[in-house]
Amino acid sequence: MKLVIAIIQPHKLEDVKKELYQEEVNLLTVSEVLGHGRQKGVTEVYRGIKETGNLLRKIQLEIAVNDNFLERTLKAITKGARTGETGDGKIFVLDLGECVRIRTGETGPEAIG
Amino acid sequence: MKLVIAIIQPHKLDDVKKELYQEEVNLITVSEVLGHGRQKGVTEVYRGIKETGNLLRKIRLEIAVNDNFLERTIKAITKGARTGETGDGKIFVLDLSECVRIRTGETGPEAIG
Amino acid sequence: MINAGDTAFVLIASAMVLLMTPGLAFFYGGMVRRKNVLGVLMQCFIIMCVLGLQWVLFGYSLSFAPGNAFIGSLDWAGLRGVGLEPYADYAATIPHQAFMIFQAMFAVITPALIIGAFAERMKFSAFLVFTLLWAFFVYDPIAHMVWGTGGLFRNLGVLDFAGGTVVHINAGVAALVTALYLGKRKHFPQAVAPHNLPFTVLGAGLLWFGWFGFNAGSALAANGIAVNAFVVTNTAAAAAGLTWALIDWLHNGKPTMFGTVTGAVAGLVAITPAAGFVGVIPAVLIGVGVSIICFLMVTVVKMKFGYDDSLDAFGVHGIGGIFGALATGLFASKALNPAGADGLFNGNPKLFLIQLGAVLFTLVYSLIATFVILKIVDKLIGVRVNEKDEAIGLDLTQHKETAYTVLE
Numbered sequence: 337m338k339l340v341i342a343i344i345q346p347h348k349l350e351d352v353k354k355e356l357y358q359e360e361v362n363l364l365t366v367s368e369v370l371g372h373g374r375q376k377g378v379t380e381v382y383r384g385i386k387e388t389g390n391l392l393r394k395i396q397l398e399i400a401v402n403d404n405f406l407e408r409t410l411k412a413i414t415k416g417a418r419t420g421e422t423g424d425g426k427i428f429v430l431d432l433g434e435c436v437r438i439r440t441g442e443t444g445p446e447a448i449g
Numbered sequence: 450m451k452l453v454i455a456i457i458q459p460h461k462l463d464d465v466k467k468e469l470y471q472e473e474v475n476l477i478t479v480s481e482v483l484g485h486g487r488q489k490g491v492t493e494v495y496r497g498i499k500e501t502g503n504l505l506r507k508i509r510l511e512i513a514v515n516d517n518f519l520e521r522t523i524k525a526i527t528k529g530a531r532t533g534e535t536g537d538g539k540i541f542v543l544d545l546s547e548c549v550r551i552r553t554g555e556t557g558p559e560a561i562g
Numbered sequence: 563m564i565n566a567g568d569t570a571f572v573l574i575a576s577a578m579v580l581l582m583t584p585g586l587a588f589f590y591g592g593m594v595r596r597k598n599v600l601g602v603l604m605q606c607f608i609i610m611c612v613l614g615l616q617w618v619l620f621g622y623s624l625s626f627a628p629g630n631a632f633i634g635s636l637d638w639a640g641l642r643g644v645g646l647e648p649y650a651d652y653a654a655t656i657p658h659q660a661f662m663i664f665q666a667m668f669a670v671i672t673p674a675l676i677i678g679a680f681a682e683r684m685k686f687s688a689f690l691v692f693t694l695l696w697a698f699f700v701y702d703p704i705a706h707m708v709w710g711t712g713g714l715f716r717n718l719g720v721l722d723f724a725g726g727t728v729v730h731i732n733a734g735v736a737a738l739v740t741a742l743y744l745g746k747r748k749h750f751p752q753a754v755a756p757h758n759l760p761f762t763v764l765g766a767g768l769l770w771f772g773w774f775g776f777n778a779g780s781a782l783a784a785n786g787i788a789v790n791a792f793v794v795t796n797t798a799a800a801a802a803g804l805t806w807a808l809i810d811w812l813h814n815g816k817p818t819m820f821g822t823v824t825g826a827v828a829g830l831v832a833i834t835p836a837a838g839f840v841g842v843i844p845a846v847l848i849g850v851g852v853s854i855i856c857f858l859m860v861t862v863v864k865m866k867f868g869y870d871d872s873l874d875a876f877g878v879h880g881i882g883g884i885f886g887a888l889a890t891g892l893f894a895s896k897a898l899n900p901a902g903a904d905g906l907f908n909g910n911p912k913l914f915l916i917q918l919g920a921v922l923f924t925l926v927y928s929l930i931a932t933f934v935i936l937k938i939v940d941k942l943i944g945v946r947v948n949e950k951d952e953a954i955g956l957d958l959t960q961h962k963e964t965a966y967t968v969l970e
Contacts, residue, residue, distance in 0.1 A: 493755065494816070494818055494821075495753050495818075496820055496861070496874065497809075497810065497814070497857055497860060498861060499753075499814070500755065
């Protein structure tokens with residue numbers, strides 16, 4: 337089992353969700369985070385003072401998958417989130433030691449779906 | 450050392466906290482996220498137009514524990530968060546390779562408590 | 563003869579009507595996604611600046627200076643000759659400039675109403691040019707025809723107490739045209755959750771408050787007609803808000819906050835042309851009726867035809883305005899206001915036909931003129947933001963600002 341953590345552009349969330357649903361990956365957690373990579377911040381202007389924020393709004397996705405779903409999950413995220421410009425984001429994959437479904441108490445690969 | 454990530458129903462947070470404190474698990478990080486599992490979205494109505502949101506408000510807990518605390522942590526979360534209905538949430542367990550207490554610089558199992 | 567009470571009343575009413583535009587900004591601003599809220603607030607606010615100038619320089623003269631049946635003239639451009647003495651054709655007991663500034667607030671809020679139709683997808687530059695052209699070529703002529711001396715509808719005896727035709731039908735039809743011209747937002751017809759309904763409720767509250775200035779102030783004197791307008795305005799809003807809540811309850815199982823404020827605003831729109839000519843029972847009927855009709859418009863008709871009137875500017879203001887203008891033709895009573903006329907239910911079918919004619923003319927004129935203006939602006943600078951800017955939101959792409967910080 338793997339835990340996939342992806343940091344993407346906020347405006348690509350809908351596209352990524354669509355791609356994931358097409359691959360039948362339905363279980364995801366979304367949170368709003370601030371991120372900082374190579375991308376230069378969007379310049380905002382407040383009363384004439386330019387401010388280049390170096391932390392940008394990003395969306396973080398967490399998706400727990402069984403090993404045989406990993407590849408298609410990565411592909412779906414990449415396809416949905418890519419614009420070709422800096423700031424498209426990153427995907428991290430971690431080993432997932434255990435998974436528990438709270439309602440039933442099931443554990444392991446069974447509990448992920 | 451393990452990192453426990455739990456996604457639970459917002460209205461069960463207090464119950465889960467109570468169970469965790471009883472097991473002397475006091476170190477938690479809480480964030481507000483959107484989640485999507487098998488549960489059907491709650492239908493909202495805007496000017497007569499029904500909208501079934503497919504992402505639902507959830508609470509995410511992050512808890513770093515030493516191995517001997519893992520089982521009771523999972524039990525406490527399960528006990529506090531379970532209603533028996535879909536949408537109760539998931540618990541993920543990841544290996545935690547290092548932990549540093551910023552104040553002192555301590556590392557490893559010592560730093561977790 | 564200047565009357566101090568009347569002058570004070572009209573100045574205060576003018577300030578109340580001004581407050582409706584920021585009220586509308588919050589009403590609309592709460593309904594959009596949070597990446598577009600400043601875009602909506604800015605569009606409303608800049609209209610206060612742009613139309614505030616256009617009105618004293620040209621708009622007032624084009625609307626109210628003596629001219630032909632369709633448009634005034636430039637005789638009063640820059641307020642030349644519009645002084646502190648009363649101008650009896652419009653208001654005999656207040657300084658001419660008091661009447662002018664009261665009317666200025668109507669000229670400001672009318673184009674602001676249209677914003678609801680193209681929210682979340684119009685270029686700011688195009689919006690500015692469109693709004694200015696619309697003021698010159700749509701608002702000013704229609705205002706002249708209905709209210710100006712020598713105006714077509716004024717001479718025919720059309721009753722529009724406080725701007726149901728000039729303001730709400732006019733803007734509502736323009737809203738439908740812009741919604742159709744700009745096309746749907748990317749996600750439509752999937753609904754998007756309003757990002758801040760408390761803003762919308764705050765805005766509705768400011769609108770309700772300001773509407774007393776709008777309708778009662780339209781008596782242009784602190785007299786019995788103003789009191790009647792005040793009372794029926796409150797009554798219609800109350801009836802319409804409650805009706806919408808009840809429809810929600812029956813139809814969706816719960817009464818919604820959003821529905822209730824939408825109903826109240828629809829009631830305010832519908833009573834506007836009738837406020838000086840009908841009593842309290844017709845006001846209740848108008849309030850109940852408009853909520854039923856507008857509910858059908860925004861839930862059934864909009865979805866069936868698939869036009870993306872983002873915030874229901876047409877569904878509420880256009881339809882509510884048409885309903886109110888026709889209801890005036892039904893319920894108007896000379897016993898209540900001798901300066902008015904009797905409606906169909908008081909034995910005068912002619913008024914209903916005159917009202918219907920004014921509605922149809924305004925509808926057709928606003929439709930054609932708005933379309934032509936959009937076409938011109940589109941050719942010059944393009945009216946719609948590109949897909950990426952729409953996805954990122956108008957706040958950042960049009961104004962380089964964001965409404966809310968994430969941390970801190």
